[in-house]
Amino acid sequence: QQQVKQSPQSLIVQKGGISIINCAYENTAFDYFPWYQQFPGKGPALLIAIRPDVSEKKEGRFTISFNKSAKQFSLHIMDSQPGDSATYFCAASYEGAQKLVFGQGTRLTINP
Amino acid sequence: SAVISQKPSRDICQRGTSLTIQCQVDSQVTMMFWYRQQPGQSLTLIATANQGSEATYESGFVIDKFPISRPNLTFSTLTVSNMSPEDSSIYLCSVSGTGNQPQHFGDGTRLSIL
Numbered sequence: 113q114q115q116v117k118q119s120p121q122s123l124i125v126q127k128g129g130i131s132i133i134n135c136a137y138e139n140t141a142f143d144y145f146p147w148y149q150q151f152p153g154k155g156p157a158l159l160i161a162i163r164p165d166v167s168e169k170k171e172g173r174f175t176i177s178f179n180k181s182a183k184q185f186s187l188h189i190m191d192s193q194p195g196d197s198a199t200y201f202c203a204a205s206y207e208g209a210q211k212l213v214f215g216q217g218t219r220l221t222i223n224p
Numbered sequence: 225s226a227v228i229s230q231k232p233s234r235d236i237c238q239r240g241t242s243l244t245i246q247c248q249v250d251s252q253v254t255m256m257f258w259y260r261q262q263p264g265q266s267l268t269l270i271a272t273a274n275q276g277s278e279a280t281y282e283s284g285f286v287i288d289k290f291p292i293s294r295p296n297l298t299f300s301t302l303t304v305s306n307m308s309p310e311d312s313s314i315y316l317c318s319v320s321g322t323g324n325q326p327q328h329f330g331d332g333t334r335l336s337i338l
Contacts, residue, residue, distance in 0.1 A: 146326060155228075155316055155329035156267070201266065210255060210320070211282075212327060214267045 116204050118215025126223050131189040133218045135202035138183065142204040146212070147176065147187045150199045159200075160187075192222045226251050228330035230317055236336045237307055244303045245333045247317030252297035254322050258290070261314040261332070270315075273300040307337045 148156035162176040175188040202215040227250040256273040271279040279292035294300040314332040
């Protein structure tokens, strides 16, 4: 009930391509879905987040697509750049933004 | 967003000892949380640090092993007690303004137990 499943575990994309990371959840009480970016030696940094009343949210090159009926959401990184190489975590929570449950993480590598 | 400072940034400790990690925020925040990130893995919530009262622990984490203090709205500590090699992890502090605001993380404390 509390799990968030993330795929793929690792992803290699060419510079300029689209990176797509997927997450699925089970608990229908989740009402907040953030994505975090983590560089080695640093804490996770909030990238973008969505609530289930919208199906898509875009901020610059980053877009979250949300499918409430399928209980899935995904992160799309357009025009991927080498500086985007990092580990990405999806997460979900209820009770507002408290008690985040994280996915397993995706190590993204953008080849120049 | 708030600036979050964690000390120490890393440490190497002996088995059986205890270490206290500090989390300092540059502004008052409502919520403070402690997470564990084992090497190469995801983040797991340890507890919510409540100002002026006992922390709320998640399943699998107990106060005797991970005592937490939060004396005010800008500071919290997490102690890892009676450490064993299995406690080698990154310990992260996060904060949010209210229950509806996003969480922001410090850079963590990298702990190795010999």
